Amino acid sequence: MTQQALFIIFGGTGDLAYRKLYPSLFRLYEKGYLKDDFAVIGTARRPWTNDHYHEVVMNAIADDGHESDRTNSEIARKFASHFYYQSHNVNDTEHYVALRKLADKLDEKYKLNGNRIYYLAMAPRFFGTIAGHLKSEKLITDHGYNRLIIEKPFGRDFETAKELNDDISAAFSEDQIYRIDHYLGKEAIQSIAALRFGNQVIESLWNKEHIDNIQITLAESLGVEERAGYYETAGALRDMVQNHILQIVSLLTMQKPSEYTAKELRDRKVEALQNIKVYSAKEASKNFVRGQYGEDAEHEQLDYRHEEGTDEHSQIETFVAGKLETTNGNLTGVPIYIRTGKRLARKSTQINVVFKDTTDNIFTATGEQDTKLEQNVLTLYVEPDQGYQLDLNVKNGSQGYGIMPIHLEYHKTSAEKAKVPEAYEKLIHDALDGNRTNFAHWHEVAQAWRIVDVVRQNWDSQKTDFPNYVSGTMGPKAAQELLTRDHRDWVFGATKH
Template sequence: MNQKALFIIFGGTGDLAYRKLYPALFNLYEKGYLKEDFAVIGTARRPWSNDHYHEVVMSAIEDAGRDSGRTNDDLPRKFANHFYYQSHNVDDVDHYVALRKLADELDEKYQLEGNRIFYLAMAPRFFGTIAGHLKDQQLLTDGDGFNRLIIEKPFGRDYPSAKELNDSISGSFKEEQIFRIDHYLGKEPIQSIAGLRFGNALFNSLWSKEHIDNIQITLAESLGVEERAGYYETAGAMRDMVQNHIMQIVSLLTMERPDVFDPSHLREKKIEAVENIQMYSKEEVDQNFVRGQYGEDEFKTQLAYRDEEGTDDNSQIETFVAGKLITHNPSLDGVPIYIRTGKRLTKKSTQVNIVFKNNDKNIFSDNPDEKLETNVLTMHIEPDQGFTLEFNTKTGNQGYKLSPVHLRYRKTAAEKARIPDAYEGLIRDALAGDKTNFAHWHEVAQAWKIMDVVRNTWDAETPDFPNYVSGSMGPQAADDLLTRDGREWVFNPRK
């Protein structure tokens, strides 16, 4: 469905706009979600001309490989002609006056009916300033048109800074107008969690504390910090991955079934799910959370984190986090959720493992102590996409010896190629006003409150880093976290 809109991108010369936003918008144009009645204003400090801006946009499309196989070679040029550039200082009132004049002209030229999306592809410290000027200088339209603000994570560094950030933009935009992008929520396999849970009687009936023993979430990366060392020194794995991506996945896995699957009902259940995660004391943090920092690999061919360019020689920032969360949502009350994420691990993989209870007596064995193999449902997020269900069946020609088998489904390369990029899908949703796959302030706030307890506990202690070898699956303490509960990590590529 075609949607008329004016996009105003603050940070239009930046890496995010070049790598993600321009290719995503081009895909929407190519597929007809955007037609001829749209326009884009890019703003930043650089003194670019419109012609130069058009060349940059077309280069972004080409570098993203989004134009391969097209039959219409004129399409990128036609698309880029909808882009206009204005040099802009976010602190200068006069620049907003000029921006309003250009926006009004484009609204009339393209008949956009006052629909405006403001995309803040800049550091969060500018969000409040920009939002305030947009309101004060009357860039927000009245009447039937919409005004929507898209902001990128990080949404603060802790709860106080997140609240300050939220307060700074909520004076100009209402909550229903704010679209907080977490690109993990734009991934099709993450969006499929609700469908798997609530769209299948088998899993819907088994998704309870009576049948699930534990849930495991792994976001493993094989690379180190690479060129992100400067950012990582201020963020670490907790702020970079746990508070946002992992907590969003936790909410989708543990929320109660909504009466209706729409943005408002889903938001209500996700907020409830995060609020029902147990808050820990300092002592409980020490028992249930582990942090790590990678050292050299066993052959000394890869640098330790502290030896990476841009890091502190005595850095105490974590590149690995593992933890045990407890949900008190009614249907899963008491079920532990084991989480882990880290850099320089054995293998890149994002997956969720649902481990079912294994209390049944093995009537097929003469040994009364022999247990059945545990049933496990694995959701593969990336690089594979699909699922694996492990269950037991009879093998061999004699007797009733049971062995585990795997029911597997993986998306083919062709199927994955047809899935929209996360940013493409999220921008399309923002155009439609669909907030299903965006984070609500209450989710963000509660996730920070939970993780602030962990962060504050760690900040009061000096860690013994580095404490895991590059190419391993993290520090031994992460395995011990499960071992003392009589469990083990399902995903173990070194086993």
């Protein structure tokens, strides 16, 4: 089914538009989801022409990995011809008047029926200003649909997030606001519901009687790179935990929806986050660990404080580990261990569901040495691998009755991964369809801030002796001690897959 819509991209000259939005729109065009009845207006301060804008779009497609003969083909040029550029100052009312005139002209030319998607690919401080002008200068149509897509970060804490939401909500209703968290567009994250509720054997075990703990790891091997300036104002807690990790937590701990709809899923996720304990300052100190990477002399890599754009006395964390407590239904009391960091041993995003020990090991009576039963672990690989692994205990095949662990694994092949739509392609597709299932609701965002605000405020009130972990490791020792005190270990380690 094709869609008719006008996209107005604020920040059309930016990195996000170039790397993600233009290639994603092209893929939708190649697949026939967008055809002749669409148009894109890119806006920013730079004084570009339409012709230059077309070249930028073509280059974005090429840099995304499409073969050069295809990007020079008629289909790519025809796609780029739907793009229009207007130099724009978001604070200048007259610029919105000119933007409205161009939008109305394109609406008529391409028969778009008043359908408009406004994509704010800019700093959040401009969101309220843009939304207000879209309403006051009548860019919001009174026929067709109007949808506002906004990127994280949604504020810096609960108060600023609420202020931002209030500003946007003055112009757009909640059902018109699409808050992108690109992790919700990833295939493996979208598959959590299918795994939990599409398999009776898994669903029957997904409870406190059988699950010992849940671990979520978002590990990166690179440092902050060109994002150092941003990281100095955000840190790993705001950048990764408040959004990506807590969204994953909500999907892992929510109760079963009565049906798979946007509203049901949202309600269950909100409920799950509301049932994550909000710690006191003392509890936050006990249950959360922060770190900052040191230099890697062997690979000639600087410590965080000497990266370009950072403060030499910076107290910003590049690593976070924490223990969350849930009271959500049949998972009440199951600890959820989370961690994320830069310059760790290996890049891997994975979820490990650790099942409880077998209480009655009948094989110890056999007299065999290898009769210890390892804990069963279900692993969800998100990236760079995509797949699943289940650790089981079986007979080791020797004389007698020794026991050994085996791994039942499924990993998507390169060909299979190539067929999976990229996260932004999926989410833009959903926005065109009016499907809000994989977008964050305000209540989710608000509760996530309430959870991390206590941690952030606690850290801001004290200093830590940084750096406190060696690049190429799995973070500071305190991250391991977080589990050791509970007589547990991280499943994913420096030498473990």
